[in-house]
Amino acid sequence: MTTRAEAAVRGLERRLDAVFGTEGNPLRQLGALAFLSLWVVVVSGFYIYIFYETSVDGAYHSVQALSQEQPWAGGLMRSAHRYASDAFIVFTLLHLVREWMLGRFTGFRWFSWVSGVPLLWLAVASGLVGYWMVWDERALYVGTATLEWTGWLPGVGVEAVRNFVDASAVTDRLFSLLSFLHIGLPLLLLLGAWAHLLRLVRPRTMPARSLTIGSLVALVIGSLAWPATSMAAADIGRAPLGVEIDWFYLGALPLADRAPGTVWLVLFGISVLLTALPWLVRPSATAVAAVVDPARCNGCSLCFADCPYGAITMAPHIAGHGLVRMAVVDADLCAGCGICAGACPSATPFRRGAPFATGIDMPQLPLAALRARLDEALDRVAAMASPRVIVLGCDDGAQLADAIGAAMVSAQCVAQWPPVFIEYALRHGADGVLVTGCPGADCTWRLGSGLTAERLHDARMPRLRAQVPRERVDVHWALREDVRSLAQAVQALRARLAAGPATAPAPQPAPALNHG
């Protein structure tokens, strides 16, 4: 069931789809955009560090020299470093809000959610230290205000602030320490980001090409139009006035000047709440894990290769009989999407004598039930006018009521349909088959539409057999709200079938794989 929050997100995404296209929509790639920003920060940071002097006298002047003596290289890098850092925070926060509104934090997703929370703290800490290194009036404010704020915490104390009350207390060592922290904290951030993606197979860490190019061009133009600058050099005898605050990183400090305890309470409270959220909210649907039948698992590892969440491992086969390995499902990691069942080569619907059983299957919607649904759809379409089309779709994509000459049947994910079901439909009365599902960037189970496209394009096992007439098969990716385009695709296939044998349509490119 779609919640109000989910409907709001999807509504906004649909509007941006009209501008950027589904695959280039930035809202669907916020995590990847955050990674892109991080890479820009890392590359520009390396450049800046070449020229940075870790000394009281050198810190300010070396940063100033970047802007003044090499504006097209060092100045640009410095500005890109700052603005990409800001963009990283914005994309990360938007990513968090989007996943929350879509309800993607419970069940098997808890680890990805929880591991994302400390990344925000690490990012802000990295930024605070970075501003400190410039050693201008803003740096003096950031250093003093940060230590005053942390000094409020029990057990920390205010002794560290004494390093900023007297010029003699500020030594070159401070800037070596800051450099160490400004490299170490982002390294920890990268380590945390790795853990954040640990449970995703083939995570998307780069946005679509068009979005990458557009973002980088915007960053360069923005950096040239509004170059990052320093304030006056730090003077410990004067309180900085009119500090240019980077509100993305330093926003808490002006508040902490007035109420340090309240700001700690709010930030810690939000962090604890976010961390506990997966257990505070009941999941909308509990995932039922896939089940392996050792008697039918031949250890081919196709399900292992296709699982989007790394829930399947290959272990020694318990049956022996010359079989070496078999699939094992970790129920805690399993999303219950059914993609593994669609990958199983033993899933052939043609066998009628014995019960339809496969090496791996979904208890809540086994392939036998899918075949029964398909049989019903074939019965319905048989009574319709020719040419008759079967639409194989997914529960989260566009749904089509029985229309003239077409009947639709959905699985949990479009990749739960083994390609052999297309052949089955064509041999049992369908004149054509249209495969549909969420577009890659919108795929609920991340890889469903991409894997399906690869299977149908002979790029991935299990393949659609060579003898299946390709001109009778079509693929159309459609958002769940995009029922009209699905209906148009059905009618286009019917028109092509009615026109008689022709060449197969140009295959649709495999959609990009979804990170979320």
Add this chain to the structure above:
Amino acid sequence: MAKSARIVAQVVFYALFAAFIAVFATWPSYSLLAPGQALLRLSFSHPGKISTECRTRSAEELAKLPAQMRSAQDCQRERSPVRVRVELDGSSLVDEAFAPAGLSRDGASSAYRRIAISAGTHRIHVEFRDDVRASAAAYQRDATVEARPGQIVLIDFKPEQGGILIR
């Protein structure tokens, strides 16, 4: 949406996002002090005197102790809190006792206070008392300071430099 309209819309989105980032990376600015204000900072770290009288050990007591522990004086570890009074033009700004650090209260007393004051000429009177047994303040200092807007007036305590420092 026509392709040209999509491109224009994309450019607008990128420009708006870039402007959003650039603007809030520096604006609005923030001042800790209001115009015409200066800052008075009290900051020190100083261990108070041992809070109780030491007792002289007898020869028998010393003989019972291991050789490396034969200190003639038997002193408790706890130190006195450091009591500080700061007056600005006759008005009390700070009148606090700062407890020694540590579970046994045997560490230094540390303090950090920042107080916004009006810029101009001020008469400052500071008293430090680091021994609970003494009735009078151990250190006192009076100074007249000319504080310009934004200037920081620092009150520190360093016995090796004569005690109370105002600069």
